[in-house]
Amino acid sequence: MAKKVVATLKTATGKSYAKVIRMVRSPKTNAYTFQEDVVLSDQVQEFLKKK
Numbered sequence: 746m747a748k749k750v751v752a753t754l755k756t757a758t759g760k761s762y763a764k765v766i767r768m769v770r771s772p773k774t775n776a777y778t779f780q781e782d783v784v785l786s787d788q789v790q791e792f793l794k795k796k
Contacts, residue, residue: 764782
């Protein structure tokens, strides 16, 4: 089961960012790896929908 961790990061410009971590299974080794990215808060759902 994949875990979603979101921590908001604020800047002086007022933009709201979120750090998103997603577990992804490698097709080659069948091992889990973690994909991590900092995205705008509006784009979190789009990031999690990507495969």
